[in-house]
Amino acid sequence: MAQAEDVPETVVLDCGADADAAAGVDVPVGVRSVVHRVLGVVREWLAGERFAGSRLVVVTRGAVAVGSAGDVVQAPVWGLVRAALAENPGRFALADVDGGTDADVDVAVAAVVAGEPEVAVRDGAVLVPRLTRLPSPASQEVPALDAPGAVLVTGGTGGLGAVVARYLVAERGVRDLVLTSRRGPDAPGATELAEELTTLGARVEILACDVSDRDTVTRLVGSLASERGLLAVVHAAGVGDNGLVGALSPERVDAVLAPKADAAWWLHEATCELDLAAFVLFSSAGGLVLTAGQGNYAAANVFLDALAARRRAEGLPATSMAYGFWDVGAGLGQYLSEVDRRRMASQGLPVLSHEAGLELFAAGLDRGEATVVALRVDTAALRTRTDEVPALLRALTPT
Template identity: 50%
Template sequence: AGQLRVPRLTRLGPPPAEAPGPDLAAGTVLVTGATGLLGRLVARRLVTRHDVRHLLLVSRSGADAPGVAALVDDLAGLGATARVAACDVTDRDALALLVDELPADQPLTGVVHAAGVLDDGVLPALTPERFDAVLRPKVDAAWHLHELTEKLDLAAFVLFSSAAGLFGGPGQANHAAANCFLDALAQHRRDRGLPALSLAWGPWVNDTGDGRTGHVDEARMNRGGFVPLGADEGMDLFSEALRFAEPVVVPVNLDLALIGRHGPAAVPPVLRSLVRPATTGAVRAAERDPAEALRETLAATAEADRDQVLSDLVRTHAAAVLGYASIRSIDAERGFVELGFDSLTAVEFRNRLNAATGLRLPSTLIYDRPTTAALVEYLRGALLAERSTSALTVLGELNKLEHAMRAVASADTDRAAVGARLRELLSLWTYTESGADSAADEGASLESASAEEIFSLLDEEFGSA
């Protein structure tokens, strides 16, 4: 209707007291992905909190999955009967058979679709087959369940989605797309008067027990302000979410202070109604160009100690990407691949070093320079070769100038004056480098150069920030 709309998350208060949640006790609840970690937690929660007495637990491995017999015994001890079925949830006919076989006195009253797989990778590596592997158990299975149950009198139809569909996730284009579909399906069902709830989960605790701070993906999300959920906390949120009327609920633990620490520009748009940005002084400190700070540090450091500065820089970012608690875990002589890097973490590492150094490093960086020592040598050459301390200072000022120039509107009437002044400065710089004769020739061509040509020449001379 001519209105601009943007997505924003808002905090949900306590559910209404008159909203007890769906009544699932009258029949059978079908749980997909039931032999996985989340599926087992859901099965127990349905019995202990929601009085479910009949469960149909579905997974590809079925009763052959490790620990399933113990799970069934535990549920029986809690007063529930659990039938375990091996079924490929992407097979519509197989799912239809399971639903049809339910006894008349135990009709299907609820569905919890928790099945899913991950196959992360940088976008060029995500082939159609790798998209299919992730989308089929999420998307195809959800659509089959929707079609097979839309005529039934369900009390709940719950989809386990992911916050990756809202925030994106490095290397998770396939996963994000699959979960966006689940969120949309929940809205589609609600629009048709059918029960539906999509839970866009944040990360869960995953203690690897190998001395790291957690799984690499968890470490990355922690840096972004996502705090992993514990099992009990997650299941409490599951039970609470069932009482809300919204089709999509986001059970996620966010460190809003951490997210707002770097100023308004760093806050994801979807969170701007929740996050209070840092104070002006903190923002100024956070927004200081790290590449400029690095050049100033190198300029003030004795030549013999510069490699240590760069080594600390490299190992700090390597430890952060890999989820290690300290740079002491990063041996400067060990290969990056040996330390645990893959194609995805290599790209994140390269991006972090780009921001820290102001350089444009290749995506193959850790393969071209496979150890910290080799990378330090490369960075030293790129940052310091044939550059005096005074030149480093000028480069830092140019980096700040570029940020200011990018903020100038294209229609600003003073752009021509800026272009003229840049031509004068570049002519002066060329004169001091090459002498008056060669500078005079080049200065003549600069008089007729466009602003785009000037920026291109600046980029060639000094590199892009």
């Protein structure tokens, strides 16, 4: 008579070996190596029956920025697995150990079993991530964007890039704008946008540019720096390709990483020797608390957050703005149905208005923080959620 197989309640996937294998290669290549491996394991985990009642704890090593910059290669794993957890409650967890030993992993797993889906272990102590409200006063790091030099906005001919371009000219005194997109001057509305910004007093140049290509970015930044000076960068380019983690393929992950994560890294490389006033990355709360159905997009955005932390640690300007859905008929927000809006409001995360989005952009730009989360939170709705409140929001819902 066959005996029932003893199936563990918790299984550990350690990404340490993947990170070691990715060392010494270009960062975007390393990111793909690690994310593809984890995606493959996650899909197998969801497709199989053996571990249907178990939890997979994905362990990274030094990926989370705690007191210092984290590893940008491993960091995107957190976005991908957060999506898997949001879609499959109780099936996944995340743990980060700083280099660490097996004892650190054991401590992390114990914390997961105790009810924390995301933990970091430092010197034997367990840390958990929580979003908190930033105090309102701005820092002393308000970037002067009305100085000579060009401000480069990727994805600048439409969507959030165009919204921000108008703000920079009308409210921050920017007088030299370079807007890029794949179609450049041929993009819908590009001509009208240029005319509007010119009327407001800015010199505007619109270029067709694939910012996911390293050589293209290097040439663009080099020409701007030498010919007119480069004052600031706002990286708003990106695409979405929503789908449940179990249905994602490496190709779908790569297609989303390229214009957002790869481009951000190439911009970082090309500008790290320049004296920029600001380096702004348009990230998304889709890497943090709105992850369901956005595993590839979440991974790309967590990369931006990690890159901002790395740049700050290196003494370079950087702010990653992790936005909730912004009601401007652009970006992923343009795909929201009325049902989506009601669902998000019932979850305590209502859509941002146009005005609120710009107010948060201004506040984030002036705070001097590596990452800010531009998100509306309805705490009353959070407390009445029937599903599990994401760990990152638990500090905002006191019992």
